[in-house]
Amino acid sequence: MERAGSVGVELEAFMVEYGRRTNAHDVGRLRELIADDASYWFTDGSYEGVEAIAGAVQRTFEEIRDEIYTISDVRWVHVSADFAVVRYRFHWVGFVDGQRREGRGRGTNALARRDGRWQVVHEHLST
Template structure:
């Protein structure tokens, strides 16, 4: 991870937990880390609010079987006690319609600390 020495450990742990929960493919556990008013921009569209985002992520989980999603080259653009922005590279591999597929791209995430806990407030993935 780039510049992790100057990034609070709780932010690094939050991103690791976010990644772990995404790879578990349990949308209910994953969404616990996403703010109700979040906005997510994916290659296939933009989603506003936790319900729309959860539905989009569940569709991805349903379409890509045995997916392994990894993030790397994290660079903390900004980190304070209550807001942070990180950019990174992502890669996924899994089975779509019985055929192994993979993809890669770039991501940017914004997190805010609300009521004492970090939540994802925006995610932008592009391929």
């Protein structure tokens, strides 16, 4: 991370945990890392609020079986005590309708510290 210190350590740990929970395919645990008022922009549409986002993510988990999701080339665009922006590349591999498929793209997340913990307030994924 370009900026060292405890905030940097917290943010790096957050991104690792976000990836871990994504790969666990447990929307309930993933949604704890998403702000109630978050917005997510995916290739298939935009979603406002944690309920709509959780529904979209759950549909993806059901569509792509045994998905493994990885992020790389993580770059912190902005870091402060309570707000951060990160961009990265993502790759996924899994089974769609019984056939092995994979994809890749770019992601940007805005994170805010609320009530002492980091949460995603916006995510934009594009292929």
